[in-house]
Amino acid sequence: MITERDLILRSKLGETQAFEELVAEYQGKVYTLCFRYMANEEDAYDMAQETFIKAFNSLKSFQGKSRFGTWLYRVASNICLDEIRRRKRRISTISIHQPLETDDSEVEKEIADVRPTVEALYEQKELSLYIQTLLDQMKPEHRAVIILRDMMGLSYDEIGEVLDCSTGTVKSRLSRARTIFRNNFIKREHLP
């Protein structure tokens, strides 16, 4: 029986077929992760493709210290977060209406009201869009921990490996991110 380890070794030697076998079971998850970061199918597709190409080219740097899936998530997260930051920098130079995440320590700017109707919120599609919009307004590092923990189900240790930070940092960042998300969500829902 061919193991993941065998496939990794053969992929490191440049065998594309072995690499395709290796990543076959991760394609859906990596695409989902990219979709959570990028919030649209087209970008998610491009970022996920980019993830696998980069993984293939840099597989030699994978030393097996973490699970292969975690390492792939790290590659995907880096690609998506770099792209998000690059776009934010570009937008901030041309617009003063850029939505900012609401945070006590920061200046709160007027955020365009993208709230769908209350009835529509009960439609799963509308809710998904709404959640994606809220995530989109958060700082990339806050968005990342919420996506990795609450939407992808990674452990604190795995998130630390993906984002290259300590478990303590994951813990505090997640706490802050969830509070910000909750505040924005509740504020718009007028819940207690």
Add this chain to the structure above:
Amino acid sequence: MKCFRIRTLFSAFLDDMTDMHDTEMIKDHLKHCICCERELENLKMCQNILEQMEEPKLPEGFALDLHRRLMKESCKA
């Protein structure tokens, strides 16, 4: 114990990442603080909504596209 301090522990509490001391402290506090209880419920609700988000479907042709790109990459090498 002030509500503020307790609330900073809620996120870890929801993930069973608080130590025994903090867990007991939170449980004790929740027995007599309805505001914090409501805050925890709200956080839990947000967490549930995020967890239950439908996964997008991998678009058709993704694997084939990747195959073509990998072929190109291996030719470059």
